[in-house]
Amino acid sequence: xxxxxxxxxxxxxxxxxxxxxxxxxxxxxxxxxxxxxxxxxxxxxxxxxxxxxxxxxxxxxxxxxxxxxxxxxxxxxxxxxxxxxxxxxxxxxxxxxxxxxxxxxxxxxxxxxxxxxxxxxxxxxxxxxxxxxxxxxxxxxxxxxxxxxxxxxxxxxxxxxxxxxxxxxxxxxxxxxxxxxxxxxxxxxxxxxxxxxxxxxxxxxxxxxxxxxxxxxxxxxxxxxxxxxxxxxxxxxxxxxxxxxxxxxxxxxxxxxxxxxxxxxxxxxxxxxxxxxxxxxxxxxxxxxxxxxxxxxxxxxxxxxxxxxxxxxxxxxxxxxxxxxxxxxxxxxxxxxxxxxxxxxxxxxxxxxxxxxxxxxxxxxxxxxxxxxxxxxxxxxxxxxxxxxxxxxxxxxxxxxxxxxxxxxxxxxxxxxxxxxxxxxxxxxxxxxxxxxxxxxxxx
Numbered sequence: 001x002x003x004x005x006x007x008x009x010x011x012x013x014x015x016x017x018x019x020x021x022x023x024x025x026x027x028x029x030x031x032x033x034x035x036x037x038x039x040x041x042x043x044x045x046x047x048x049x050x051x052x053x054x055x056x057x058x059x060x061x062x063x064x065x066x067x068x069x070x071x072x073x074x075x076x077x078x079x080x081x082x083x084x085x086x087x088x089x090x091x092x093x094x095x096x097x098x099x100x101x102x103x104x105x106x107x108x109x110x111x112x113x114x115x116x117x118x119x120x121x122x123x124x125x126x127x128x129x130x131x132x133x134x135x136x137x138x139x140x141x142x143x144x145x146x147x148x149x150x151x152x153x154x155x156x157x158x159x160x161x162x163x164x165x166x167x168x169x170x171x172x173x174x175x176x177x178x179x180x181x182x183x184x185x186x187x188x189x190x191x192x193x194x195x196x197x198x199x200x201x202x203x204x205x206x207x208x209x210x211x212x213x214x215x216x217x218x219x220x221x222x223x224x225x226x227x228x229x230x231x232x233x234x235x236x237x238x239x240x241x242x243x244x245x246x247x248x249x250x251x252x253x254x255x256x257x258x259x260x261x262x263x264x265x266x267x268x269x270x271x272x273x274x275x276x277x278x279x280x281x282x283x284x285x286x287x288x289x290x291x292x293x294x295x296x297x298x299x300x301x302x303x304x305x306x307x308x309x310x311x312x313x314x315x316x317x318x319x320x321x322x323x324x325x326x327x328x329x330x331x332x333x334x335x336x337x338x339x340x341x342x343x344x345x346x347x348x349x350x351x352x353x354x355x356x357x358x359x360x361x362x363x364x365x366x367x368x369x370x371x372x373x374x375x376x377x378x379x380x381x382x383x384x385x386x387x388x389x390x391x392x393x394x395x396x397x398x399x400x401x402x403x404x405x406x407x408x409x410x411x412x413x414x415x416x417x418x419x420x421x422x423x424x425x426x427x428x429x430x431x432x433x434x435x436x437x438x439x440x441x442x443x444x
Contacts, residue, residue, distance in 0.1 A: 002052045005090035009079035011046055017184050022046055024181055024205045026173040028076055031208035037170035039091050043119045047094060049087040076201055088162040092117035107163055111137025120158035124151055179209045179278040188227050188270035192262045200255055202276040207251045216247025216284035221277045226269035247282045306338040328390055328406055329358055355422040355441030362438035372437035375417035383411030
């Protein structure tokens with residue numbers, strides 16, 4: 001399993017502000033996985049944890065996913081990021097300033113951590129210190145029976161969960177239906193452009209919320225409230241609404257738009273609160289992520305790309321499949337140079353199930369009592385389907401002109417080891433009485 005834990009740089013001492021900060025960070029995490037939770041929000045070092053194992057392939061592999069999270073989390077006020085096989089282990093590593101829990105076995109990594117890395121253990125620091133314990137490994141070495149009798153059940157449960165010996169239970173964060181982010185500034189801001197530093201963090205959260213919802217924004221509003229000590233009236237403030245030509249969640253584009261608008265704003269008094277709202281959102285259609293150019297997209301077409309590559313490598317190096325008017329399986333599809341004139345598509349009625357995979361050349365099978373064998377006896381399900389012809393297909397092999405005439409009876413066969421297979425029975429050349437079985441394809 002792959003878990004990540006994120007610690008805020010300066011968690012607010014006020015409980016409401018701390019919960020708001022953790023909620024914003026959790027919303028950002030929800031773009032990567034729905035399995036996001038807040039670990040110990042009321043502790044001195046709360047963390048947001050997320051389980052990412054199921055999302056690795058979606059984001060292009062573990063390395064790309066880890067790098068993306070590393071690149072973006074500093075803008076969100078994250079002080080420490082850690083990875084581990086369990087959520088509680090990732091939290092313990094993050095609190096200890098260790099980022100990677102996969103270099104060595106998990107028990108070796110956690111054994112060296114101080115008692116403060118797990119809240120349930122740190123609560124009994126004084127007693128454990130008198131017992132000579134300074135690390136989690138020393139606590140784990142104590143008799144389990146004595147630990148369960150002398151301390152509450154949370155201590156032993158936290159150690160077992162961190163080490164992966166007991167399943168973890170989390171209250172998963174739910175993605176809100178609307179986006180509304182409120183931030184209380186650490187200090188008063190007098191100039192509107194300076195609000196962009198904190199507002200960008202809110203934009204990152206909004207972009208993540210849009211991605212998780214598969215939305216794009218066409219209008220969002222940034223509101224601010226003046227410090228009551230300097231405002232003309234309590235609760236005085238201002239705001240601006242920004243609209244986009246089409247739905248987007250590009251963070252750089254949204255940041256530039258906001259910067260341009262803030263440059264024209266003159267604050268009437270110092271600001272100490274910001275609020276960002278997504279006013280208008282629409283279903284967002286992602287662009288084609290294919291490695292090959294789309295025929296409808298602007299820019300170079302597929303034909304031009306193939307022509308350029310063929311000119312560079314040679315026409316015989318760039319091939320494409322072409323369906324032919326032939327009922328023999330080996331020659332239903334041929335490969336021809338990509339720049340050659342494209343043949344007209346062929347439609348063909350087939351009265352037998354066709355395999356997903358066809359072998360380049362048929363494989364002769366052993367038989368027992370005239371029955372074919374392949375990883376065990378095969379049971380014939382569907383057939384026979386006669387394929388015959390090819391007298392017109394003349395080729396020269398070793399200086400001799402021959403034809404590729406075939407006369408086969410095709411069957412769909414099965415057994416518990418090999419699955420569904422495509423076989424044919426044919427007479428051997430030179431012996432009109434002897435027949436043989438061949439494997440020609442399989443069904444995925």
